[in-house]
Amino acid sequence: MISDWYVWISLLKALILIGLILQVVPGMLFIERRGSAWMQNRLGPNRLGPFGIFQGIADAVKLIFKEDFIPEHVHKLFFGLSPFVSMLPSLITFAVIPFAAPILINGETLTFQVADLDVGILFTLAIVSLGVYGVMMGGWASNSKYAMLGALRSSSQLISYELSMGLAVVSMLMVYSHITLTPMVEFQGQALFTIAGITVPKWGFLLQPVAFIIFFTCTYAETNRLPFDLPEGESEIIAGYHLEFGSMKFASYMLAEYSNMLTAAGLTVTLFFGGYQLLPGMSWLLHSLGLSGMTYEWVRVAFQATAFLIKVGFFMWTFVWIRWTLPRFRFDQVMDLGWKIMLPLALLNVFVTALLIAGGVY
Amino acid sequence: MRVKQQKPLLQRFYWAEILTGLWITMKKVILHRTVTYEYPEKRRQYSERFRGQHYIKSVQGVENCTACMLCPTVCPALCIHIEAGERNNKEKYPAKFDIDILRCIFCGMCEEACPEDAIKLSNIYEMATPTRDIYNKQFLDIQRGKDKKGHIPKLKGKGVQPQRPDFPEAGLKEGAVNPWAVGDTRQREV
Ligand code: SF4
Numbered sequence: 001m002i003s004d005w006y007v008w009i010s011l012l013k014a015l016i017l018i019g020l021i022l023q024v025v026p027g028m029l030f031i032e033r034r035g036s037a038w039m040q041n042r043l044g045p046n047r048l049g050p051f052g053i054f055q056g057i058a059d060a061v062k063l064i065f066k067e068d069f070i071p072e073h074v075h076k077l078f079f080g081l082s083p084f085v086s087m088l089p090s091l092i093t094f095a096v097i098p099f100a101a102p103i104l105i106n107g108e109t110l111t112f113q114v115a116d117l118d119v120g121i122l123f124t125l126a127i128v129s130l131g132v133y134g135v136m137m138g139g140w141a142s143n144s145k146y147a148m149l150g151a152l153r154s155s156s157q158l159i160s161y162e163l164s165m166g167l168a169v170v171s172m173l174m175v176y177s178h179i180t181l182t183p184m185v186e187f188q189g190q191a192l193f194t195i196a197g198i199t200v201p202k203w204g205f206l207l208q209p210v211a212f213i214i215f216f217t218c219t220y221a222e223t224n225r226l227p228f229d230l231p232e233g234e235s236e237i238i239a240g241y242h243l244e245f246g247s248m249k250f251a252s253y254m255l256a257e258y259s260n261m262l263t264a265a266g267l268t269v270t271l272f273f274g275g276y277q278l279l280p281g282m283s284w285l286l287h288s289l290g291l292s293g294m295t296y297e298w299v300r301v302a303f304q305a306t307a308f309l310i311k312v313g314f315f316m317w318t319f320v321w322i323r324w325t326l327p328r329f330r331f332d333q334v335m336d337l338g339w340k341i342m343l344p345l346a347l348l349n350v351f352v353t354a355l356l357i358a359g360g361v362y
Numbered sequence: 363m364r365v366k367q368q369k370p371l372l373q374r375f376y377w378a379e380i381l382t383g384l385w386i387t388m389k390k391v392i393l394h395r396t397v398t399y400e401y402p403e404k405r406r407q408y409s410e411r412f413r414g415q416h417y418i419k420s421v422q423g424v425e426n427c428t429a430c431m432l433c434p435t436v437c438p439a440l441c442i443h444i445e446a447g448e449r450n451n452k453e454k455y456p457a458k459f460d461i462d463i464l465r466c467i468f469c470g471m472c473e474e475a476c477p478e479d480a481i482k483l484s485n486i487y488e489m490a491t492p493t494r495d496i497y498n499k500q501f502l503d504i505q506r507g508k509d510k511k512g513h514i515p516k517l518k519g520k521g522v523q524p525q526r527p528d529f530p531e532a533g534l535k536e537g538a539v540n541p542w543a544v545g546d547t548r549q550r551e552v
Pocket residue numbers: 433436437438439440441442461465466467468469470471472473
C-alpha cells in the first residue's frame with residue numbers, strides 16, 4: 001500500500017523538480033545570450049545586475065506582460081493549448097531521472113527521483129515522442145504557411161531521429177540488462193579497468209561509443225537545436241511552428257525547448273556518463289571527510305547530486321556551444337543523415353552489441 | 363548539376379571537423395576579446411581623414427569659399443545648392459550655401475574639387491536627427507571653426523574629435539539659437 005508519507009514526499013519532489021527546471025530556463029537564456037556573444041567577439045547583455053545576470057528575468061517579465069495576441073485566422077482552442085502540450089512532456093520526462101542513489105530512512109527508501117517507474121527508460125521514450133504533438137498542433141492551428149512548413153519539418157525530423165535514438169537506447173539496455181534508470185547508473189559505477197591506481201568506471205560512452213554518438217546527435221534533432229533547428233529555421237521559414245505565437249505562449253515554447261534540452265542532457269548523463277556517479281576526485285574528497293552513519297549518507301547524496309548537476313551543466317553548455325558553432329543542415333541532408341547513416345549505424349550497433357554480449361565481452 | 367566533391371578523409375568524417383569548430387569557438391570564449399564598442403559610453407576614434415559632417419573653413423571669420431560652383435558641379439548626389447553674392451569689395455562669396463544632408467553620400471568629392479580649401483568633411487559622425495536636415499551656411503561655418511561663443515576651440519593631440527557637446531540642448535536658454543542643432547530648416551527660405 002502506498003503510504004501518505006510516500007505521496008507527500010513525491011509531491012514535494014515533483015515541486016522541487018519543476019521549480020528547478022523552470023529556474024534553469026532564465027539561467028540558460030542568459031548563458032546562451034552571453035555565451036553566444038563571447039563566441040562572436042561581442043559583449044552580450046551586460047546591463048542588468050552584475051554581468052547582466054538578471055537579463056533572463058527581464059526577458060521573462062517582458063514576455064509575461066506583453067499583449068497576448070491571438071490572430072484572427074487561427075484555431076483558437078489548439079492555438080492556446082499547443083504551447084503547453086509541447087511543454088508538458090519535457091517536464092514529465094525528468095521525473096524518472098535519478099539525482100542521487102536512494103537513501104534508507106527508518107526502513108523506508110527515499111529515492112531521489114520523482115517516480116522510480118518499473119518501465120524506466122521506456123517511459124521516457126514514450127513521453128518524449130509526445131513532444132511532437134505540441135509542435136504539430138502549434139503549426140497546424142496557426143493556419144499559416146511558414147508555421148505549417150515548420151510543423152511538417154519538425155514531425156518528419158522527430159520521427160526519423162526517434163528511431164535511431166530508440167535503437168541506441170536498446171543497445172544500452174542490452175549492455176546494462178536493466179530497464180530502470182537507477183540500476184543502470186549503479187552498473188556504471190563498476191570499474192572497467194584499473195591502471196596505476198586510477199579506476200576507469202564503466203561509463204556508458206566507454207562501453208558503447210557508437211551508441212553515444214548516435215544518441216547525442218539524436219538529442220539535438222529531438223530538441224530542435226542547431227544544427228537541426230530546421231523546424232524554426234529563422235532565415236528560411238522565419239520562426240517555423242511558433243511563428244504566430246507571442247507573449248507567454250511563445251515563452252512556453254521557449255520553456256519547452258529549454259526543458260527539453262535539460263531532459264536530453266539528463267538522459268545523456270544518466271545513460272552514458274554515469275548519472276550521479278561521482279566525478280574523479282570527488283569520491284576521494286568524500287572519503288577524506290571521514291563521516292559515518294546518516295551524516296555520511298546525506299553528504300553522499302549532496303555529492304552525488306552535485307556531480308549529476310555538473311555533468312548536466314556541461315551538456316547544457318554543449319547545447320549552446322554547438323548551436324553557435326555549427327551551421328544549420330539542409331533538410332535533405334537531415335533526412336539523409338537520419339535514414340541513411342544513423343539508422344543503419346544504430347541497427348549495426350545493436351547487432352554487434354548482441355554478438356559481443358553473446359561472446360561474453362560485456 | 364551536381365558536382366561531386368572529393369574531400370580529404372578527415373573532413374568527410376564530420377565529427378573531426380565539428381571538434382575543430384568547437385575548439386575555435388571555445389577559444390573565443392576563453393580569450394574573451396570584443397570588437398564592439400559600448401557606444402555611447404565609449405566612442406570610436408576615427409582618423410582625421412574620416413568623411414563626416416561638412417564644414418566651411420574660414421579665416422578670421424571670412425569663409426574661404428568663393429562660390430566657384432565646382433563642388434555643386436562635381437557632387438554626384440546633387441545636394442549642394444549655392445547662390446553667389448558679391449561683397450562691397452567686389453569679392454564673390456556664397457550668399458547661400460545649403461547642403462541637403464539626407465542626399466549626401468559622403469563621397470568627399472566636394473572637398474577634393476574645392477580650389478579654395480573651403481568645404482571640408484569633419485570626423486563628426488553623429489548626425490542622426492528626427493528632422494530632414496539641410497545644412498545652411500551659418501551651420502556649416504560654425505561646425506569646426508568656432509564654438510558656441512565664436513571662439514576657435516583648440517584641438518589637442520592627434521585624432522581628437524571636434525568639440526561638440528554630447529547633449530546639445532543642455533545649458534542653452536529657451537529661445538536661443540542652438541549652434542549645434544543640426545540644420546535648422548526654418549532659417550531657410552523655401
Ligand atoms: S560629400 Fe559627395 S555627395 Fe556629399 S556634398 Fe560632397 S560631393 Fe556631394
